[in-house]
Amino acid sequence: MNPNVLEALIQALAISPDNVVLRVQVVEGLLRAGRAREAAEQAPPLMESTHQALAVLARAHAALEAGDRAQARELYAQAIRLEPARVDEGFEARLEPDDDPWRVPTIGEDPDAPQSVPVHPDRRDRITLADVGGMEPLKEQIRLKILYPFQQPHVYAAYGKKIGGGILMYGPPGCGKTYLARATAGELGARFYVVTLEEVLNMWMGQTEKQLHRLFETARGNAPAVLFIDEVDALGAKRSEIQSTHIRIMVSQFLVEMDGIAANNEKLLVLGATNVPWNVDPALRRPGRFDRVLFVPPPDLTAREEILKLHARGRKIADNIPWRKIAENTELFSGADLSALVELATEGALAEALRSGRMHDVTPQDFTTAAKTLKPSTVEWLRRAKNYVTYSNADGSYDDVAQYLSQIKMR
């Protein structure tokens, strides 16, 4: 949010302190601007409203800023319990304590230090596939490829099907790969470990092999667990295109760890996500490693409608918004694009309110105007993917994308 708009909102709130919608905007804006203490100061009146989760979340941010990580974690868990959609990966990463046995190890630690037995309850509130709107074919694939093998290994064993290994999720950015991974972990009732790009980057610079080994060992030691590696292409880049010795060693070690999983770990599932599957080393796609792939396409109609409604929650929005129609007109929009659409429509109404001095709801017209200025960000990715589908799909790796491209008439 533009800082000037935020300041204007704060001033408006000082004049109308009972305006809940405005307060929500201010608190969210302050959190996004990293002004946690001020957000927490503005939040208490929301405790009496339907936006209690936001108020608690603001307190969590403020607690972390004040250095009280334990309280911050507790408050965050509370906020997520109240409203699961408030999940914030970035904030979660900052909540990881240095001595947390659940934490994925990062650079600079003593890799030989003994691991303590986990004592914390699973603090991450569970979301499941039921929380993912639409996307039925994809959810069915997740059940078949991930959930059933994990939940009923004996059935698969009876048919001579191997389980374990990893699953690679790929698709355009901003289409909910992380959310789906979390929902999958929720379905499995497993611990969920996230390895972010930042952590991979840190590994590049440190004792690569030990770091990676420890990461996998921690997850194995706390099975059943799902180890989610975001932007897995950073960890498993194509070795043929890499000059750096650091990264080459890391990729080789990653292959070793993945083989270890296939050999002796039934309760650890590795989920990798990437926007650039073509940059992933081909060796990682061999049996026992990421041998199953899942294409996560842009949200379908139902999913778009759900996402729009989700982002509209807590905003001063008219009752007559034709969500279905907006969803129909936003084909190929990613979740992030839809969030931007709601944001833009709201800012349009806000600017008008500031001009006229009269508060009014965000109208269908605001959405129409906003939709005209936004373009789906997934098109560029789909164009790139089309090249891989056309020229480099002899092994059928991209058949799902091919089918999707035909469906949307891009092929």
Place this chain on the structure above:
Amino acid sequence: MSQHYEKAMLLFEQERWELALENFHAALEEDPTDGVAMAYTALCLMRMERLAEATEAAQAAVTTSPDKAWPLYALACVYDERNRFQEAEKTIGQAIELEPENPGYLAFLAGLRAHRKEWKQALEIANRALELNPNHVGAAHYRAYALVGLGRAAQAREFLSSALGRDPENPLYHANLGWTALEQGDRETAMAAFQEALRLEPELEWAREGLVEALKLQYPFYGLMLRWMLKLKKYGKTQQLAIIYGEYLITRWLMRLARRSKRLRLLVNIIFLLNFLFTVLSWAAEPLTSLLLRFNPYGRASLSEDQLRASTYAGGAACPALLCGAGFLMFKSVPMLVAFFVFVMALMNVGAAFQCHPGRPRQVVGAAGWAALLVGLFAVYKIALWNPDWTGWGALTLSLNISFLGRMLSNVLSGYQPPK
């Protein structure tokens, strides 16, 4: 080397431009006088298509470290990306003065010379780079490219075969081999080479373009056109215009000949008809064959969006042209014949417009095409009314002239890439 710098370099290698940029900035906070890091920020910005900022960063890098060649190279890259070729050439020249033995800089210069169709110089520079590093991919690529430009395709092919022997998974060599084979009319080798290049690097645009040309060779008339176009492409602008002017002079001479001798008139008319067909095809073959490729799933997937658009316009002109042609043959109707010519001209104008780069050049030629079509349709309308004041025929002449002017402009502007 600071940790930020090291991390930035790894990110740069992985083409994670935004993160690399952040880390280079962090490294620059630690050492603001590091011109090399600054040059890297310029390259990151360039890949992120923030070209104005990239130029500023590269210029600042050159000012900060005037004794280093890398910032000059980065600046040359940015100029090249912005189609400011002269400045790119001057800047890379300065880099070469500082580091005359860097094959990468020499290969870059060879590429710029090849772009200007100065084939001999391009070849010499590429050879110099290869003497310094016989395995330099860019230098080998431009050597083969320049050899083809000089009409020594067989030698280029031989050279590429040996380069592929050393580096069989190099998509650029495969694509280059494909274009060389096209030059020699060897469609089969060209197809295989382009497909291999695209299998290895599906986003290699040059190979995709080549594959489309190879696919189009399945249409008998296109082979002749492609050979003509490839030949024209090798000539400079002046030579191309000289060819067109020569064609015009020959036409005038033939007309005079036909007026003097009745016996030669039939022969001259046949020559004119063939020449007319050739001229139409030389302009319209490109979008027309793209239109035909749309009926083939692999061909359709290989066409670029620009080619798809051109083929749509071509279809829009070709269909009414065919209908009017058929109408004329059936009803012997003069307005139908006139309309046929107007739409054939429109088809040629589609080719002329899409031969130019998007932006101003295409807008200008496209506007001429639309004007010619509108005036031409007005002429058809007037002639259909059989207006005795001859306005219709005057409009038709005007339409033909606008059309001709548009195509001449296209010839002049086709190689022009507007600066970004």
